[in-house]
Amino acid sequence: MAYLELNNIYKTYGQGDNITEVLSNINLTIEEGEFVAIVGFTGSGKTTLVNLINGLLEPTKGEVLFKGEPVIGTSHERGVIFQNYSLLPWLTVGQNVYMAVKEAFPKKSKSDLQAIVAEYVDMVNLTPAINKRPKELSGGMRQRVSVARALAMKPEMIIMDEPLGALDALTRGNLQDEILRIWGKDKRTALLITNDVDEGIYMADRIIPLRPGPRATLGPEFKIDIERPRDKTALNDNPNFKKTRNAIIEYLMDIGNERKSQIQKEYALPDVAPKSFVW
Numbered sequence: 001m002a003y004l005e006l007n008n009i010y011k012t013y014g015q016g017d018n019i020t021e022v023l024s025n026i027n028l029t030i031e032e033g034e035f036v037a038i039v040g041f042t043g044s045g046k047t048t049l050v051n052l053i054n055g056l057l058e059p060t061k062g063e064v065l066f067k068g069e070p071v072i073g074t075s076h077e078r079g080v081i082f083q084n085y086s087l088l089p090w091l092t093v094g095q096n097v098y099m100a101v102k103e104a105f106p107k108k109s110k111s112d113l114q115a116i117v118a119e120y121v122d123m124v125n126l127t128p129a130i131n132k133r134p135k136e137l138s139g140g141m142r143q144r145v146s147v148a149r150a151l152a153m154k155p156e157m158i159i160m161d162e163p164l165g166a167l168d169a170l171t172r173g174n175l176q177d178e179i180l181r182i183w184g185k186d187k188r189t190a191l192l193i194t195n196d197v198d199e200g201i202y203m204a205d206r207i208i209p210l211r212p213g214p215r216a217t218l219g220p221e222f223k224i225d226i227e228r229p230r231d232k233t234a235l236n237d238n239p240n241f242k243k244t245r246n247a248i249i250e251y252l253m254d255i256g257n258e259r260k261s262q263i264q265k266e267y268a269l270p271d272v273a274p275k276s277f278v279w
Contacts, residue, residue, distance in 0.1 A: 081160045100152060
């Protein structure tokens with residue numbers, strides 16, 4: 001039995017003539033301990049897919065199963081790291097993490113909860129900033145708080161919705177390593193949504209493209225046959241990296257050109273060439 005299953009998922013918005021089919025016939029299985037990346041264009045339906053998996057949305061058709069049970073509503077078993085941090089600005093780093101931990105473990109004592117908070121804030125190297133509020137932190141530090149908050153709930157699956165997309169290259173690279181280090185400690189199941197092919201290859205066991213919507217669907221999977229731990233500086237000389245990267249980019253370019261041609265056909269102007277005048 002797969003850890004996560006998406007079976008024949010369809011998601012539509014609107015009604016009647018205004019209905020829009022965002023996702024179409026999505027089928028996906030992820031095994032326990034696996035790290036999977038889904039790559040796609042902006043606006044292709046990636047966030048809708050994430051919200052179906054974490055229980056914020058329900059599919060129009062099909063089913064989402066987690067450990068064999070239907071996903072109904074959110075659960076701390078599936079921790080989500082969002083792109084926009086989603087921190088409460090009036091709370092400190094420690095308080096933001098504490099709120100999530102208290103929600104996940106309501107029966108634990110205050111001292112136990114504080115110990116969990118301290119452990120995960122330290123894990124992302126933010127102990128010196130534990131009493132600072134989000135406005136006092138850099139973008140990279142805020143995202144590390146978001147990572148600590150999600151992981152402190154000790155989810156069985158980590159879902160990342162383009163969590164590093166808004167960061168500078170150096171901070172992004174450091175957080176990639178941080179997430180991989182944390183994931184590597186106990187191999188929790190992980191799903192990364194990204195538009196960065198290199199990031200997906202560096203972090204994941206396999207990559208699956210999402211064909212752009214409307215009626216977005218998953219494309220063929222690409223297995224990442226590169227031994228862990230991976231060295232970023234050595235990847236550019238790795239033949240498997242080059243082969244996989246080129247194959248994924250070529251596939252994305254092909255479907256991008258397909259989509260462009262389709263849009264041009266849908267919005268083609270009628271033939272309005274002037275008729276010959278008769279004098």
